[in-house]
Amino acid sequence: MTTVAVLIDHRDGAVTRPSLEALTLARSLGTPVAVWLGESPSADAAAQLGEYGATEVRVVDVADARLAASAAAALGAASDDADVIVVISTFVTKEIVTRLAMTTGAGVVVDAAGAEIVDGKVEALQTVFAATWNVRTRIDADKAIIGVRPNTTQATPADSAGAGTIIDVSVDLPETRERVVSVAPVEQSDGTPLAEAPVVVSGGRGTGGDYTLVSELADLLGGAVGASRDATDEGWISHEHMVGQTGTTVTPALYVACGISGAVHHRGGMQASGTIVAINMDPDAPIFEIADFGVVGSLFDVIPQTIERIKERRGA
């Protein structure tokens, strides 16, 4: 039986939704075990991991795993017996799995939109070239590591829950050359982080720096606020909100681009979204080439009306 280790992402002790998605995917590949780095999870958190299929919750209580080599050693210690390792694809986890693959010989596919076992081997699915191509990659190595993007698997509890038994794993962290001199936490805006949000409403240069309407629409739709590079460069909104090839890649069910032209760098980070809506004054803006619903008009006219109508129909 295939053992699938899932590196759990947790915030303030709570399991994040992408972790539940990853466990759901892991169940389709074999028997999931959860790997938890940091202080032992609460009974509730462990129970939830069990509900999504984790037979074990392997806890590696490392105080500091900010450096890729340290986190890789911790993940490695807890996934020794695993044939497949699933992580949520971020800049940080990409470095962790690369380190782990260097010592284990594992084959790695990151930014995957799904995976399945075909003839005993893991095959991962990706969309590439700004989501214009689908690629299926087989991992030939004995150990397979997959980095999955949030919002690509629907998280569902297991038909029969796993035991979620907590098991402590110890590890000797390697000496690292690198030294973390300082860490300044980024003030997290309320709600779901950009990469995980089911809905993203983004504003670009066309907002002129006023994010009131964009934020209001995002709130109404239960989503997060995104931005273009021009907007973050202007200092209108912080860098963490930037969507695109060098910012955050998002794949929400709904992406609303307001006053964003649709440069290829921006599209690379959002083109795989479910439904794409664009509001732009310029009928020739490239964003319309990929919009399921395009509005040629000013966001200052369109968004208030949309908000009002949604409230009206919800009230009805």
Place this chain on the structure above:
Amino acid sequence: MRILVTVKHTPDLQSQRSFTDGRVTRTAEDGTMNELDEYAVEAALQLVEAAGEGEVYALTVGGPDAVAAVRKALQLGVHHALHVSDEAVGGSDVFGTAKVIAAAVNKIHGEAPLDLVITGMAALDGLTSMLPTALAAELDWSQLTLASALSVADGEATIERHLADAHETVSAPLPAVVSVTDELNKPRFPNFKLIMAARKAPVTVWTLEDLGVNAADAGAGASRTTVVDASERPPRADRVKVTDTGDAGTQLADFLIEKGLA
């Protein structure tokens, strides 16, 4: 200060990018130096200029057409161009590529020690962002990735990196592999004099044998992954575009509600 910059030859973002037999279609006409490597070249040039002495090498690994990437680096002002060109490199995964780049780095480092290898934060085709980490591990050098600020002093490099949850400052002794983001600097434009000089500048071409890399340790044969299928995605169907004449906001709301999105 001696710095080597890695530059990848990638299809132009604006071109029709495609796959042939599970590999990226690469041609000289619509291939360029990976845009994000311009920031790495700029970082290296600035460090050497500030130090008042030193040399910058640009290195690419790829087929014959990949020479365009190091020519671009020469136009920007690097001093030496290196090109690992060998049929056997085709189809490498990240780990095979890292092995080949590490061998080339070690060859230069052996002639006279390098202080830094600087890479881009991602290659805009593969986009894995894994190579810098794999390279640091392969070389057993310090790893400083995703730098949006970089300084070098007293045998140490220090970077700032902006992650989703925190801003970090990380230091490590030289030699180090540093990957840089597009927030770090503003790349210069090539000037006429350098463009002319770059045409005639020599490019050192190495095969795997020159680097002492076993052909079986790189390329498709050594790759831990194989692309089994690549297909163009169909364009989005049933797209709607309305021009606002006073009620487009309402139409948008109705569309979202019908789709179950609002």
